[in-house]
Amino acid sequence: MIFQQRNGVGEMKIEVKPYTYENMPDYSDVIEGAKEICANGDEVNVDYICDVVYEHHLTGDLHLQILQPSVFNDPDRVFPCVIYVQGSAWKEQKRFRSVSRLGKLAEKGYVVAIVEYRHSGIAHHPAQVIDAKNAIRFMKKHAEEYHADVHRFILMGSSSGGQVACLAGMTAKSHLLDEPNDASITPEVAGIIDLYGAVDITLSYGFPTTLNHQTAESPEGMLVGYDIREHLEEAKGACAVSYVNEDFPPVLILHGSKDRSVFCEQSAQLYQALKKAGKDAAFYIVRHADHGGGAFWTEEAIQLYHSFIQYCFEKQSGNR
Numbered sequence: 001m002i003f004q005q006r007n008g009v010g011e012m013k014i015e016v017k018p019y020t021y022e023n024m025p026d027y028s029d030v031i032e033g034a035k036e037i038c039a040n041g042d043e044v045n046v047d048y049i050c051d052v053v054y055e056h057h058l059t060g061d062l063h064l065q066i067l068q069p070s071v072f073n074d075p076d077r078v079f080p081c082v083i084y085v086q087g088s089a090w091k092e093q094k095r096f097r098s099v100s101r102l103g104k105l106a107e108k109g110y111v112v113a114i115v116e117y118r119h120s121g122i123a124h125h126p127a128q129v130i131d132a133k134n135a136i137r138f139m140k141k142h143a144e145e146y147h148a149d150v151h152r153f154i155l156m157g158s159s160s161g162g163q164v165a166c167l168a169g170m171t172a173k174s175h176l177l178d179e180p181n182d183a184s185i186t187p188e189v190a191g192i193i194d195l196y197g198a199v200d201i202t203l204s205y206g207f208p209t210t211l212n213h214q215t216a217e218s219p220e221g222m223l224v225g226y227d228i229r230e231h232l233e234e235a236k237g238a239c240a241v242s243y244v245n246e247d248f249p250p251v252l253i254l255h256g257s258k259d260r261s262v263f264c265e266q267s268a269q270l271y272q273a274l275k276k277a278g279k280d281a282a283f284y285i286v287r288h289a290d291h292g293g294g295a296f297w298t299e300e301a302i303q304l305y306h307s308f309i310q311y312c313f314e315k316q317s318g319n320r
Contacts, residue, residue: 041073046106048099049146054138055131055181059122062131064138065099065114067106068146080152080309081111081143083136083189085168087159087198087292089219090120090128098158101297108306111148113139117164124225125238126177132157132168133178133187140185152316154309155189158292159262160219162197166240166270170248191312192251193305195296196259199240200266202232209260241273250280250315252308254296256289280315282308 014025049066056062071077082105086098095116102112117131136153143150155172157165169192171177178187200206201220204213212218214228220238221228228235236242251274255267264285271283284304289295 039072042071044069044071044107044109046070046103048103051095054135057118059118062118062135063095063116064135065095066146067099067103067110067112067114069106069109069111070147076147078143078147078149079109079111080154080313081113081139081146081148082154082156082309083113083115083132083139083165085115085117085132085155085157085161085164087157087161088119089198090160090223091219092119092121093117104297104302105305108302110154110309111139111146113146115161120219120222125223126167128160128164128223129167129171129177130179132164133172134181136168136172136187136189137180137182137185141182152313153189154191154193154312156193156195156305157197158195158296160198160223162194163199163201163238163240165192166194166197166199166251167238167243169251170240170243170246173247176243176246189249190316191249191309193308194240194251194253194267194270196255196262196264196291197240197253197267197270198262199270201228201238202235203263203266203269206263206266207261208263240270244270244273244277244279248279250308250312251282252305253281253283254286254301254304255283256286256291256295258288259291261291 047068049068052064052066053061054064069079084098084102086093093116098114102114106112113135115132115135117128139148140150155165155169167177169189172188207213210218215221216227224235224238253267253271255264257264267283271281274281286295
């Protein structure tokens with residue numbers, strides 16, 4: 001079949017058939033006033049795969065929101081994977097809240113899996129950490145399906161998700177805080193990124209605008225299931241600083257200097273403890289920033305995450 005198209009330049013004839021990209025004719029007519037943008041085939045495209053179930057519980061299924069990059073010129077390419085645990089004060093999460101901002105990171109060439117964990121209304125600590133580790137295991141098991149590089153994983157979290165990410169990453173090589181859904185797969189990662197994490201629930205002034213701070217009804221109290229003031233020693237088990245002597249990869253911490261929800265001192269003390277323990281850690285105070293928001297997703301911030309992740313993979317390769 002011949003399809004004829006008339007335009008202001010002349011007559012173009014195209015045979016209708018199942019073209020491949022290689023034999024599809026490139027439109028070459030010169031159109032007055034038209035401009036060109038040239039594609040080279042190496043651009044990163046990102047697809048959103050919604051609500052992938054990674055774990056079944058009596059309290060309900062747990063889901064991943066997966067951002068999967070691809071490149072036209074290399075359709076079989078695999079990409080590093082970032083497991084992201086978003087903030088929710090450990091309460092029920094808005095599963096789709098972080099998809100748009102994490103698309104910026106996916107466009108750098110990362111599979112991103114946003115973790116839903118059992119919230120504090122149905123399960124206390126360490127359920128959230130266990131879920132994050134099992135999400136890593138799921139993504140490693142299904143790495144080929146989602147074009148993820150099984151050898152290059154990063155764990156990232158914000159706010160309460162930063163606490164979960166820190167504890168999961170810092171204990172991944174041990175049997176602490178773990179109930180494997182597949183014991184043959186390790187939840188180890190190459191690096192940890194903690195964005196304004198609520199990493200110390202025992203700090204008496206750690207949550208400036210939480211009026212019922214540390215009571216059993218507070219977000220942190222609901223996480224552990226008791227009044228923290230009456231069980232300070234027990235509550236340390238949910239604090240990242242308790243695990244600084246474990247074996248874990250580099251840690252990058254960012255925190256706003258005017259954070260009203262999670263006081264910056266939490267991150268400062270964790271960073272100091274990490275350095276004292278001889279760990280590879282970096283701390284960036286985001287001057288004037290509040291709790292989260294666009295300040296943590298600027299091009300400068302995305303480039304910082306990207307550079308840190310590449311550093312982690314280089315260090316990982318050197319340790320093999």
